[in-house]
Amino acid sequence: AKLIVAMMPKAKGNAYFLSCKAGADKAAKELGVELLFDGPTDSNAAKQNEIVENWITLGVDVIAVAAENKEGISTALRKAQKQGIKVVAYDADALPDARSFFVNQATPQGIGYTLMDEAARLCGEEGEFAIITASLTAANQREWQKHIEARLAEKYPKMKLVAVRPSDDLKDKAQSESTALMSANPNLKLLMAICSPGVPGAAEAVKQAGKIGKVKVIGLGLPNENKRYVHEGVTDSVVLWNTGDLGYLAIYAGVALAKDELKPGATSFKAGALGTFEIKGDNIMLGKPFIFNKANIDQFDF
Amino acid sequence: MPLNSHPRDWKSAFLRYETLLFVVLVAEWLLFYHYGTSTNRRGLVVGFGTLDRQFDILRHSCEIGLLALALTPVILTAGIDLSVGSLLGLCAILFGKLWHDAGLSIPLAAGLTLVCGALAGGLNAGLITQLRLPPLIVTLGTYSLFRGLAEAITHGSVTYTDFPASFLFLGQERWSGLPTQAWVFLVVGLGMWLLVHRTTFGRSFRAIGFSPEGARYAGLPVERRVALVYVLTGVIAALAALIYTARLGQAKADAGTGYELFAITAVVFGGTSIFGGRGSITGTLLGVAAIAVLKSGLATLPVVIRMNAAEEMSGLLTGALLLLALTGSVLPKLFSTLRTKR
Amino acid sequence: MAALGIVLLGLAIFAPAFFQPQPLLSLVTREAPTLIVACGMALVIITRQIDISVGSQFSVCSVCAGLLAARGWPLALVLPVSVTAGALLGALNGVLVAGLRLPSIVVTLATMVTLRQGLNLVRQGEFVNLPDNFQWFGLSQSAGQWTLVLTALLFLAGLGLALRHLAAGRWVYAVGTDAEAARLAGLRPQLITFAVFVFLGALTGLAAIMNLVQSPQVQPMVGAGLELKVIAAVVVGGVAISGGRGNLWGGFAGLLLLTCVSPALTHLHIEAYWEKAIQGAIILLAVVADGLRQKRLNR
Amino acid sequence: MAATLPPSPPLLTLRRAAKSFGGVRALRGVDFELQAGEVHALLGENGAGKSTLIKLITGAHRPDAGEITVANRTLTGLTPALAQQLGIACIYQQPALFPDLTVEENIGLRLESSSPWQRIDWRARRARATELLRRVGAAIAPDTEVRTLSMPEQQLVEITCAVGAGARVVVMDEPTASLTHLEQQQLFAVVRELRTGGVGVIYISHRLEEIFALADRVTVLRDGASVGTHAVGDMTETTLIKLMVGREVAQLYPPSECAAGEIVLRVHNVGCAASGVRGVSFEVRAGEIFGLAGLVGAGRTELARILFGQTPADTGQIQLNGKSIAVRSPGEAIALGLAYVPEDRRRHGVILEMPIEENMTMAIHARIFPAAWLRFGRERRLALDFIRDLAVKCAGPNAPGGSLSGGNQQKVSLARWLATKPKLLILDEPTQGVDVGAKSEIHKIIRGLAQEGLAVIMISSDLPEILGMSDRIGVMRSGTLTTVLPGGSDASVVMAAALGQPQ
Numbered sequence A: 001a002k003l004i005v006a007m008m009p010k011a012k013g014n015a016y017f018l019s020c021k022a023g024a025d026k027a028a029k030e031l032g033v034e035l036l037f038d039g040p041t042d043s044n045a046a047k048q049n050e051i052v053e054n055w056i057t058l059g060v061d062v063i064a065v066a067a068e069n070k071e072g073i074s075t076a077l078r079k080a081q082k083q084g085i086k087v088v089a090y091d092a093d094a095l096p097d098a099r100s101f102f103v104n105q106a107t108p109q110g111i112g113y114t115l116m117d118e119a120a121r122l123c124g125e126e127g128e129f130a131i132i133t134a135s136l137t138a139a140n141q142r143e144w145q146k147h148i149e150a151r152l153a154e155k156y157p158k159m160k161l162v163a164v165r166p167s168d169d170l171k172d173k174a175q176s177e178s179t180a181l182m183s184a185n186p187n188l189k190l191l192m193a194i195c196s197p198g199v200p201g202a203a204e205a206v207k208q209a210g211k212i213g214k215v216k217v218i219g220l221g222l223p224n225e226n227k228r229y230v231h232e233g234v235t236d237s238v239v240l241w242n243t244g245d246l247g248y249l250a251i252y253a254g255v256a257l258a259k260d261e262l263k264p265g266a267t268s269f270k271a272g273a274l275g276t277f278e279i280k281g282d283n284i285m286l287g288k289p290f291i292f293n294k295a296n297i298d299q300f301d302f
Numbered sequence B: 001m002p003l004n005s006h007p008r009d010w011k012s013a014f015l016r017y018e019t020l021l022f023v024v025l026v027a028e029w030l031l032f033y034h035y036g037t038s039t040n041r042r043g044l045v046v047g048f049g050t051l052d053r054q055f056d057i058l059r060h061s062c063e064i065g066l067l068a069l070a071l072t073p074v075i076l077t078a079g080i081d082l083s084v085g086s087l088l089g090l091c092a093i094l095f096g097k098l099w100h101d102a103g104l105s106i107p108l109a110a111g112l113t114l115v116c117g118a119l120a121g122g123l124n125a126g127l128i129t130q131l132r133l134p135p136l137i138v139t140l141g142t143y144s145l146f147r148g149l150a151e152a153i154t155h156g157s158v159t160y161t162d163f164p165a166s167f168l169f170l171g172q173e174r175w176s177g178l179p180t181q182a183w184v185f186l187v188v189g190l191g192m193w194l195l196v197h198r199t200t201f202g203r204s205f206r207a208i209g210f211s212p213e214g215a216r217y218a219g220l221p222v223e224r225r226v227a228l229v230y231v232l233t234g235v236i237a238a239l240a241a242l243i244y245t246a247r248l249g250q251a252k253a254d255a256g257t258g259y260e261l262f263a264i265t266a267v268v269f270g271g272t273s274i275f276g277g278r279g280s281i282t283g284t285l286l287g288v289a290a291i292a293v294l295k296s297g298l299a300t301l302p303v304v305i306r307m308n309a310a311e312e313m314s315g316l317l318t319g320a321l322l323l324l325a326l327t328g329s330v331l332p333k334l335f336s337t338l339r340t341k342r
Numbered sequence C: 001m002a003a004l005g006i007v008l009l010g011l012a013i014f015a016p017a018f019f020q021p022q023p024l025l026s027l028v029t030r031e032a033p034t035l036i037v038a039c040g041m042a043l044v045i046i047t048r049q050i051d052i053s054v055g056s057q058f059s060v061c062s063v064c065a066g067l068l069a070a071r072g073w074p075l076a077l078v079l080p081v082s083v084t085a086g087a088l089l090g091a092l093n094g095v096l097v098a099g100l101r102l103p104s105i106v107v108t109l110a111t112m113v114t115l116r117q118g119l120n121l122v123r124q125g126e127f128v129n130l131p132d133n134f135q136w137f138g139l140s141q142s143a144g145q146w147t148l149v150l151t152a153l154l155f156l157a158g159l160g161l162a163l164r165h166l167a168a169g170r171w172v173y174a175v176g177t178d179a180e181a182a183r184l185a186g187l188r189p190q191l192i193t194f195a196v197f198v199f200l201g202a203l204t205g206l207a208a209i210m211n212l213v214q215s216p217q218v219q220p221m222v223g224a225g226l227e228l229k230v231i232a233a234v235v236v237g238g239v240a241i242s243g244g245r246g247n248l249w250g251g252f253a254g255l256l257l258l259t260c261v262s263p264a265l266t267h268l269h270i271e272a273y274w275e276k277a278i279q280g281a282i283i284l285l286a287v288v289a290d291g292l293r294q295k296r297l298n299r
Numbered sequence D: 001m002a003a004t005l006p007p008s009p010p011l012l013t014l015r016r017a018a019k020s021f022g023g024v025r026a027l028r029g030v031d032f033e034l035q036a037g038e039v040h041a042l043l044g045e046n047g048a049g050k051s052t053l054i055k056l057i058t059g060a061h062r063p064d065a066g067e068i069t070v071a072n073r074t075l076t077g078l079t080p081a082l083a084q085q086l087g088i089a090c091i092y093q094q095p096a097l098f099p100d101l102t103v104e105e106n107i108g109l110r111l112e113s114s115s116p117w118q119r120i121d122w123r124a125r126r127a128r129a130t131e132l133l134r135r136v137g138a139a140i141a142p143d144t145e146v147r148t149l150s151m152p153e154q155q156l157v158e159i160t161c162a163v164g165a166g167a168r169v170v171v172m173d174e175p176t177a178s179l180t181h182l183e184q185q186q187l188f189a190v191v192r193e194l195r196t197g198g199v200g201v202i203y204i205s206h207r208l209e210e211i212f213a214l215a216d217r218v219t220v221l222r223d224g225a226s227v228g229t230h231a232v233g234d235m236t237e238t239t240l241i242k243l244m245v246g247r248e249v250a251q252l253y254p255p256s257e258c259a260a261g262e263i264v265l266r267v268h269n270v271g272c273a274a275s276g277v278r279g280v281s282f283e284v285r286a287g288e289i290f291g292l293a294g295l296v297g298a299g300r301t302e303l304a305r306i307l308f309g310q311t312p313a314d315t316g317q318i319q320l321n322g323k324s325i326a327v328r329s330p331g332e333a334i335a336l337g338l339a340y341v342p343e344d345r346r347r348h349g350v351i352l353e354m355p356i357e358e359n360m361t362m363a364i365h366a367r368i369f370p371a372a373w374l375r376f377g378r379e380r381r382l383a384l385d386f387i388r389d390l391a392v393k394c395a396g397p398n399a400p401g402g403s404l405s406g407g408n409q410q411k412v413s414l415a416r417w418l419a420t421k422p423k424l425l426i427l428d429e430p431t432q433g434v435d436v437g438a439k440s441e442i443h444k445i446i447r448g449l450a451q452e453g454l455a456v457i458m459i460s461s462d463l464p465e466i467l468g469m470s471d472r473i474g475v476m477r478s479g480t481l482t483t484v485l486p487g488g489s490d491a492s493v494v495m496a497a498a499l500g501q502p503q
C-alpha cells in the first residue's frame, strides 16, 4: 500500500502554507505517497494536538508539522513516535526529542539580520521604524524579533524601534495598526511586517495615508500578495524563502525517514529535483532567505 | 383519583428526553465502535475501539464537561455565563504565574487559583445581583475583560511550561484505571447532582428560574442563591483551568477559547431549558458525553480523516444536532396547536 | 454618550495626533460595515431577541461574494446575491425563532457553529483572491472610502428616522415591549420578529460587500467575533437587552467608543495587550452606569 | 324564563361554540348573543370559560367548532386584527398595553391600522389621544410612559382605546377587579354612555352587586356550558348564585367570636420613603382579624411589604410579641413568624410551573429539610394534609400550580404560609378574582385561623368583605393609616375615611 504522509500547517487556509502545500503535493506525486493536509482553521495549539491524535488513530506513516507551540504539540508527537510514526518539523520547530529532523527554511538569525540590514539600507541607517508581528504569542515571530533587535543594537545605533504591534495574522488588523502607528509617530520612516498578511496590510495603510515613499514598507511575505504594492512602489522588498521548496523538502525528508534512507547523524540529504541540502545537527537547511523586489518578483508565482 | 398516582408532568417528559439521549449515545458509540476501529499497517489495533481512545474522550471532554456542569445551575436560574471560557484562560495564566514567577508550590498556587476563580465569579455575581443587570450582558463584558487580562498579564506571548510531573499527573496519567481528571469530573458531577436534585439549593434555583419574584415572595434568599451559582461557576472554571494546564502541559492566554459555546451547547442539548427552571444534571452529563463521543468518533472514521475535516465535521454536526434537538422539543406542541387551529 | 465625550476629550488632550483627518477617515471606513450590522442588531435587540450568528453569516456572505467576484461577476450582480444570501440565513434564524418560538440565543448559537463549521468544511479555510477592479467599487480610493462612509451614515440616519417615524419602526418597539399585547393590538409579532431577523441578515450581506471592496482577498475567518463587537456596541449605546427601549444613535456612539480603543492605545503609547481588557471594562462600565440609572429611576 | 328580546338584529352571535385546551374542555357548545345598546353580563365560577368565550369573540383563540356571526357576517377565521376592523374592542383582565411606550403611542398603535411604510403623524396622534382621554374623563398626560401608570389608570387607557376605535362591541373582563368604589362609579358612567351610544357591552365580573347595578341581561356559564340567558331584572342574588354553582351558597360571612388576646404586633410611626408610606401606627392582637381598607394606591400593599421586609422601614418601630424587631428581608420575616399572602397570586403567590407540594413547602425549607437535604416523603405528607384540610381541588400534590383554578391557587398560597406556623398572617386581597363558592371557603378558613389564636391582617378592596370579616378596620389614605374603626362599621363611614371626607 501507499505510504501515508500527513502534513500540518499552523493555519490551513493561510496562503503561505498553501504554497508550502503546492510543493508538498509535487513531492508526494513524485514519491507516490498519499498526502493528508489538515490543521486548525485559525492558529490554535490545542487543535493541532487533536489532529495529530487523529492521525495516530488512522495509522499514518509520516507526520510533518509546523508547530504553533513547541511544548504544546510535543506530547502528541512523542506519542506518534512511540507508535512508529516518523515525525519531521518544518517552518516552526517542535521540541528536539519529539521529531527526528527540522526542515529549517532559514535560521532565525539569517532572517532577522537580513530584514534589519535591508531596513537599514532603505532608511540610510537612521530614523524610526516599527514592527508588525502576527501575534505576540507565536514563537518564531519572537525569535525573529529577537534577532532583529540584536542586529539593531549591534550595527545601527541611529535607528530606533518605536513600537511592536500584533496583527493577529489578519490583513485588516495589520492595516489599522499601521495607520495608527503612522499617525502616532509622525517621524516614522519604515514599517517592517514579519508575518505574511502584515506586509500587504501595512502597504495598504501607507497607500491610503498618501505616504508612499515617505514611509517605506518591507517584510516577510509572499510574492503574489505583494506584487501590486511592489510595482506601485509602496513596498520596497519582501524577504522570504521559497515556500514551495520548503514543503517539497519536508515531504522528501519525511518519506526518506520512513524508508530508512535518512538516519540521524546524516550530514547531507538529496531531495529529488532540488538536489542536495546540508544538514546541521538535526536541522535540514533550506538555504539563505531570498529578497524579492521590483526587479525579480514577477518571476515567482506563489 | 388517587392522589399519589399522578405523574410529575414535566419531569416525566424530561425523563423521556434523557432516555432518548441515552439511546442516542449508545447508538453513536456502537456505530463508531463498528466503523471507527481498524488494524493499521503496523498491525496495531487503532481507532475508536481502543481503550486509549476511550480515555482520550474522557480527557478531552473533562474541561468542557466541568464548565457544562457549572453552567447547568446557572441556566436553571434563567441566567447565563459567557465568561467561563475566558475565565478558564485567565485562571490558567494566573496559575502559571503564581507557580513560575512567584515561585509558589503547586498546591498553594492551585489553591490561590481557585480563590481567584471564586473572586472572578464573584464579580459576575455582584454585578448581576446587586445592580440587577442582565447576566447575558454582564458576562459578555467579563468575557472580554478576563481574556483581556490574561493577554495583558502575559503580554499575549508568555507561555508557562515545564510543570513538574507530579502536576502533569492530573492531566496526562491514570489513577485507579481511569485518567486522573475523570475522577475529578466524576466527583464534581456527583456533587452537582446532589446539589441540584437533592438539596433545597437546587429547589430554589428552579424556583428562581421560573419566577424570581415569586421566589422572593416565598422568602427564598434569591440574591444569595444566584450569587452562589456564579461564584461556584468561577471556582469550577478555575478547576477546569488546572486540568487544562495539566493536560496540555502549558498555560497560555488563549486557553479555553470558545469553550463557553460548547459548554452551553452541551447543557441545552442535555435538555435544560434556556428559559430557566427545567433541566437536570443527568441530562447535562449525557449531553456532554454525546457531543464528546460524536467529536471523537468522527475523528476515527478514516473517511473523515482523509477529508481533512474531522474538526469541521464534528462542529457542523454538533450545531446541527442542537438545532434538531431544539426543533424536536417544540414539534409536538406545534402539531397540537396546528390541529386545534383546524 | 458621555463616556464617548470623555474619551474623545482625553484623546484630544493627550494625543492630538489622533485627530488627523486621514487616519480618522480610514478608521471610520473600516468600521462602516460594522455599523451597518450594528443597525440591524439594534433592531433585533429592540424586539427582545439576539443574534449571535451574524459573524458566521458575515463570513458566509463574504466568501460567496468573493467566489463570484473572483469568477469575474460584476459588483452590480454580486451585491444583490450577497444581500439575498444574508437574508436567507437570517430567514433561517427567523423561522426557528419566530415560527417555532425557540429561544433566539440558543438558535443563533447553533446556527453560528453550523455555518462557521460548514464554511470551513467546504472551503478548508482557503482565502479567496479578488480581482483588482473590485477594490473600492472600481472607484479611486478616496472616492471609494467616502462612498462607504456616506452609505453607512445615510443608512444610519434613514433607519434611525424610520424607526421613529414609520409605523413599521414603532411596531418593532411594540413587539419588543410586549409581544402578547402587540398580538392583541392586531399586529403580527411573529411576522415582525421574522422580518427583523431577515433584515439583519440582509444588512450583514450588504456589510460583507462593504468590507470586501476594502481588501484584495477574503479570509474565511473574517467575521469571527463580529457578533460580540456589534452586540457590545449596541448595548453600550443604551439599547436595553430586555427589549423595547433604545435607539440607533446610541449604538453608533457605542461603536465609535469601542473602535477608538485600539488606535487610542497606540496614541497613548499603552501596550496593545490591554485592548481587550479595556473593551471589556467599557462594556461593564456602560451596563453598570445603566444599572445605577435604572435603580435611581425606580426609586 | 325567557328574556325579552329587543327587535333589532343582534350585533354578535355565537352558535354552539366549543374550545378545548389539550384535555381541558373550556367551552362545550355555547350559544350567546349580544344586542346593540345593552350591557350583557357574563357570569360563572372560576374556570367556567368566561375568558375563553371572549377570546373567541376577539379572535385571540380560534374555536374548535361552532360559528361566530358579527353584523350578519358569519366568520370562520377571526383574528385580532379582523375583530378590530369589525368594531370589537376588548379590555382584558390584565391590561394588554405596551409598558415602555407612551400613552399616546399605545392609543395610536391600537387605533391606526396603517401600512408598515406609512409615516406617523405625531402631532395628530397627540391631539387625538388628548381628545379621547378627555372624553373618557381620564386625567392622564398623553406623553407619560404606561409603566408609570397605576392599574386603574391603565384600565382607563384601555377603555380610551375602545372608545376611540368607535367599537360596536366592547368586552370587559373583570375591569373592576382592582378598582376602588369611586373609580368603579366612574367606569360605570363610561359604560352607560357607551350603551346610550348603541354599543353592545359584554361585562364580566364576580361582584354580583355590579351586575345588578349595570347589566341588562346576564348569561351564566357553568363548566364551559351556558345555563341560560336572563334579564337581570328577573333575577335575585340567590337565584344567580344557584345558577352559577348549581347549588345554594349562603353568602354569609362566618361569625366572629373574637376573644382578642395578647398584642402580637405593634407598629409605631413606621414609614419608608421609597414606597411613600409614613407615620403608620396600629396594633393587632392574637385571634383578631384586622382589616385594612383604602383606595387603590393608598399604600396598603406597600405597608405589608414593609412589615414583610421587602422594602424595609426606614423610620419607626415594629414590635412582635413585645420585642422590637427590624425586618430586612422576607427570610428574616419568616424566621420571626410573619407570613404574607401576596396580592398577585399568579406572579407572586404560587410558582405556576412547580408542583403544588413544592409550592407549599417553599417557605419552610429550613425547618422541614434539615441541612438543606430534601426529604420527599415528609414533603408529600405535609402537602396531602394541607390539600385535605383546605379542600384544594387538584389532580394530586405533584400537579403543577398553574393547572389549578384561581381559588385553588389561592389556597395553595395560603397553605404555604400556614405551613410556617406564623404568629401573624398578612393577607393581601385574598379573594380577588375568586368565585363565590371558593370565596366563602377561604373566608371560613381565615376565620378558623383567627379563632385558633392567629393574628390576621387582611387587606381588601372588596368593601363587603372588609366589613363582614374584620374585627377592627384600619383605613389607609395616601400612604398613612388615618383611622381605625370598630368591626361592623357602616360602609359609608369606611368610604368617607378612605376618601378623606369629614364625617
Ligand SMILES: Nc1ncnc2c1ncn2[C@@H]1O[C@H](COP(=O)(O)OP(=O)(O)OP(=O)(O)O)[C@@H](O)[C@H]1O
Binding pocket: D021, D022, D024, D025, D026, D044, D045, D046, D047, D048, D049, D050, D051, D052, D053, D403, D404, D406, D433
Ligand atoms: N391557554 C390555556 N391553556 C390551557 N387551559 C386553559 C387555557 N386558557 C384557559 N384554560 C382552561 O380553560 C378553562 C376555562 O378558563 P377561563 O379562563 O375561560 O375561565 P374564566 O371563567 O374566565 O375563569 P376566571 O373567573 O378565573 O377568570 C379553565 O379550566 C382553564 O384552566
Ligand SMILES: Nc1ncnc2c1ncn2[C@@H]1O[C@H](COP(=O)(O)OP(=O)(O)OP(=O)(O)O)[C@@H](O)[C@H]1O
Binding pocket: D150, D178, D274, D275, D276, D277, D294, D295, D296, D297, D298, D299, D300, D301, D302, D303, D343, D461, D478, D479
Ligand atoms: N406616596 C407615594 N409615593 C410613591 N409611590 C406611591 C405612593 N403612594 C402609592 N404609591 C405607589 O402606588 C402603588 C399602589 O400602592 P399599593 O399597592 O400599596 O396600594 P394598595 O392600597 O395596596 O392598593 P391595591 O388595592 O392595589 O392593593 C404602589 O406601586 C406604590 O409604590
Ligand SMILES: [Mg+2]
Binding pocket: D050, D051, D052, D093, D173
Ligand atoms: Mg377569566
Ligand SMILES: [Mg+2]
Binding pocket: D300, D301, D302, D343, D428
Ligand atoms: Mg394592594
